[in-house]
Amino acid sequence: MRTKKNPSKNVSIEDVARLAGVSITTVSRVINKIPSVKEKNKAKVLSVIKELKFQPSIFAQRLATGKSNVVALVIPRYEGVFYSFYALELIRGVGTMCEVLKLDLLLHLTDARLPLSLKGASGIIFADIIGNRHQLEEALAQGIPSVVINNYVDDLDVSCIAVDNAGGAEAVVNYLVSLGHRKIAHLTGDFVTQAAAKRFEGYKRALKKNNIEFQERYVFKTDYSRGQARQAAEDLLKMQDPATAVFVASDAMALEVMAVARETGKNIPKDLSIVGFDDNPSGLYGPVALTTVRQPLIKMAEESVKELNAILDPKKKAKVKKVLLPTELVIRESCQKVA
Amino acid sequence: MRTKKNPSKNVSIEDVARLAGVSITTVSRVINKIPSVKEKNKAKVLSVIKELKFQPSIFAQRLATGKSNVVALVIPRYEGVFYSFYALELIRGVGTMCEVLKLDLLLHLTDARLPLSLKGASGIIFADIIGNRHQLEEALAQGIPSVVINNYVDDLDVSCIAVDNAGGAEAVVNYLVSLGHRKIAHLTGDFVTQAAAKRFEGYKRALKKNNIEFQERYVFKTDYSRGQARQAAEDLLKMQDPATAVFVASDAMALEVMAVARETGKNIPKDLSIVGFDDNPSGLYGPVALTTVRQPLIKMAEESVKELNAILDPKKKAKVKKVLLPTELVIRESCQKVA
């Protein structure tokens, strides 16, 4: 078997070399932009490459060099995330930054329970950790450079970049208090997400700082779903000595609460002040624009890629970095001074 | 240089073979689940693999086999698409189906003007064609199996799977006519997208079928953006002899129209009936639930992967297939019989 030329196959570096009348090595040099090639040869090679529409096999390249610059974005398949617009923003941020840095982006919508199959990725970005911590640990154990988004991982030696959920929640409560509210309810998100837990934490902390007694009955636990938000809203609205304001852990749920309030004949913000979290564009469409907390999602996503890229390069001995990005309270129309 | 063992390097199939006391080939057989291996050896190999945490290099595998089952999802970086929830649904559908079919998913948020760089993808799914037709043609010219989503490509020999936008639009107009409307306006989308063009086409066709004269003044061209929708809505509402109903090319814009109407003191659906397109969940939150057209996005996405997978397999000589998926009119509260 010495048939070097399989007509149905792709053109290889050898074909280029032959037609250009140079060695394979020289072609390789041209491909890799190594300056030592004589201008004339370089031109010749380049023209043959164009003529043959030659594309070097990245698999061969990666095998030969041992490098791969493939980034895997791992998104746990958790309904709550996918129904928020959160995932899209992250994907967008990561995707565009990968395009900029010339990294290949492998998308993994993974079942959190399964072990990770890293198909040749040289680095991994975890979009949140929801029930898939073991995947992160696995990656770390295998020494695969990783970065975690939207989850501040304290107890693992890994870079992470998250949003200050607790701080955002505190800002919400402080704002509500500044409007005179003292009876402030909270619809939590799903505590399998760190974000929900932190928001709850911030809520409690702010109450304490404002010398407001924390009351269990004002807390409604949900899984971020519209259904549970609706249920919670109904319960909230019909309770005696009701809250005058409610901080809802996501805009999507806040909108549902608004809808329920409206159906019940309540006026927002007159009868109830509402604050969401996310700055989901949907919050703008209702009759009353939603006051909410903006998170720098795109920035978080982009930074994660940059960070991973730095770690990936062994030259620049990048160290583990843990970042907490600030949020911003966006005041719109859904809150009012308490009567 | 005959150092077979570089301690800092990854374990290779050779290490496994040595420790298991078999040949490399046998290890390869175990990896590829070729049944002819004796149970005892297989067990031994498996245990060594586990012990060494050996993971075969996919690059070497791909190079050796020439196969790669990597699917690239190409999404033109077009703001209009990314601000709709459309992209997320597609990514979700494609992503989960890839996971099911054990395909690797490479995500490309591409600048439509640039030539495509297919980093070793064995097949491509184009999420719509918006200004990047040349990329599709390039892929086809290179003989890379491709499938197009959300764009019925008539004049190219390529599989595509799209939604019946014209049919959906017709259904909308017919419904409006059945409610007694004769003065039906239309906010178009951006005509760089086929969807917008088809919806406009369906709108015109339905008018004709219902013997309603098409009036240019009832047509408002937009680029799918909220800003232009708002402008169009304002123009629409202040015109003399105004339309009694409006068919808006996207839910996001329909919501904006609703908002403007509300601000202007109009009542929906009393003063104006509105129908959107997309079945965007945001349409549910307003005070008046939006009547709209549901598109089988997830299904479309999933089918595209299946189709590509079929084409990818040369055994099953799959032929080019062009599919048009039906839409469904979802009647909610934003329309009313004309007085």
Place this chain on the structure above:
DNA sequence: CTGAAAGCGCTAACAA
């Protein structure tokens, strides 16, 4: 400035 030759880690005939 250029080329020969030795791999990178794995698969796939072909023999045994």
Place this chain on the structure above:
DNA sequence: TTGTTAGCGCTTTCAG
């Protein structure tokens, strides 16, 4: 049932 031996297409010393 197993092992030997060529490659897959490219990079990279090392000589020249």
